[in-house]
Amino acid sequence: MARTDAVRHTPWPLPRPPQREELEALFRREGLVPRWWSNGPGERYAVHSHPYHKVLYCYRGAIRFGLAPDGPVFDLGPGDRLDLPPGTPHWALVGPEGVTCVEAPRG
Structure with a gap:
């Protein structure tokens, strides 16, 4: 499991x-x-993780990402970026x- 920090x-x-x-x-x-x-x-996206480092930008609208089970919450609006290391359990809720987002795996 990835470190939430x-x-x-x-x-x-x-x-x-x-x-x-x-x-x-x-x-x-x-x-x-x-x-x-x-x-x-x-x-909504239920709690899940990825085997890769996820780089994501919000382009339009809004989305909230939370780290599972009870970690911090990040509210993204247009232009905001979120980097999630491999194995980080997270969920998402669309505003x-x-x-509309754009993302890419790193590594």
Whole structure:
């Protein structure tokens, strides 16, 4: 199991939302191949983990990630980034307007 203190939430630094091309360029700079996905309002992901380091940006809407079982909660809005080390148990809840995210595995 991953250490929850290794999870990193990075807020978007600019006063405007990101453009698609900006987020894709950030992934390319790290040598990552982005994959886009969307979910409707209120959709949930049960507790799960990944065998890889997950790099994720929220593009539009909002999503809440929580570390299981009772770890910290991270609210992501447009441009915010979440890094989840391999094996980190987490859940997610999509905000009331839905969400579009882009993510990539590292390693």
